[in-house]
Amino acid sequence: MLEAIKFYRSFEAGQTIVWSGDRMDFVASVVSGIATLSQTMEDGRRQMVGLLLPSDFVGRPGRDTAAYDVTATTDLLMCCFRKKAFEDVMISTPHVGQRLLEMTLDELDAAREWMLLLGRKTAREKIASLIAIIARRDAALKLMEPQGRVSFDLPLSREAMSDYLGLTLETVSRQISALRRDGVIDVKGKRQITIPDFDRLIEEAGDDSDGGFLT
Amino acid sequence: MLEAIKFYRSFEAGQTIVWSGDRMDFVASVVSGIATLSQTMEDGRRQMVGLLLPSDFVGRPGRDTAAYDVTATTDLLMCCFRKKAFEDVMISTPHVGQRLLEMTLDELDAAREWMLLLGRKTAREKIASLIAIIARRDAALKLMEPQGRVSFDLPLSREAMSDYLGLTLETVSRQISALRRDGVIDVKGKRQITIPDFDRLIEEAGDDSDGGFLT
DNA sequence: GCATCTGTTTGATCTATGTCAAGGAAATCG
């Protein structure tokens, strides 16, 4: 049974949890906080390839080295299982594997949505999309649909946003300023965002679909 | 048993198999030929989000509308299962679900590799990466590792390549010409590629890892 | 209260890639 073999680990904001290529003998799920998966090229160019929110799963059964850097963006608590033990549970409990398949398919959909963003959206659309994604996720925690006026805190630095969106941090900053000037968002301090009209934001994001990354 | 419920469908090159949003009551796997998954924005911008090669799986158990456009790039033969029947088999045969999980995890890795390409690589690196991916896949069919001198046919038009890479078809064309001028690749006609030195190509692709999209 | 540090904003310029346009090459059709 899964309960019997789990243990917890906590990390501080900014800390790298595993480096790509490291041996990784556990799998885990996020309990609280935010972590990112990213890939880095030799010359330092970096791309975030996953955003881990509470309940998200990290690690791959049947592989023993990490494929990505995993970094805690905020203080983070993870619930871990030794990989071997987890694999045993997966074999004896088909339900666990089924749930994992479902989650993996959701992640694949999110990754594909993200590919459209990276490949085809303008910088302004990218920023609007990211803000919409975070607003949706934030609302989902309160079991709501975002609608009308919405407020929340950005859990990412400008640099993290640029890694996410395939932009430079300067461009991220400029586009946030532009969206503010145009009344699409309202910014208090550096991180606190208010969206006066969520539909307007969605329009700016260029999403025809619901854009429902994390719904 | 899966054998009992499968049936085949074939499609011509260029034909769209399903449109995003269509009802899709089957799942399938590619027997021969190549298909693509793509997303399109209202104004026509398009991004390929998946490349389906023989043995790849399409469709999502537990969802009844297609999330992407599926298009046959070459003549295509698919092996199909009614979704309901397939789901029943998945429940009664854990092994099928496990295999599907493994394939989905591989696809997720490929999607993430692709995100690095879309977000951070230059046009030249993108083209080199795509050619390397296709060369690898082609070699894999012959159970080989690509090495030294390699030849094969591009199964994609310039436009399909641009949809894949988040570029315009003109940029694709120019970069292919540039790689040819620089002796990285050799092009006969429009589609036949020879790579005189595979390692050189990998260098141009900017991959630190093995870039092993489809290995 | 002042100095320092980190994260952010803004400005001036540069450049890779997009856009628009024309023409070439190979396949298909009459």
Place this chain on the structure above:
DNA sequence: CGATTTCCTTGACATAGATCAAACAGATGC
């Protein structure tokens, strides 16, 4: 066979976003 169509290449020019550089704002420490 020439005519048409489709796909590709190449050129000239425009522009979104990158790069380089400076300054600002809010923490933190002394």
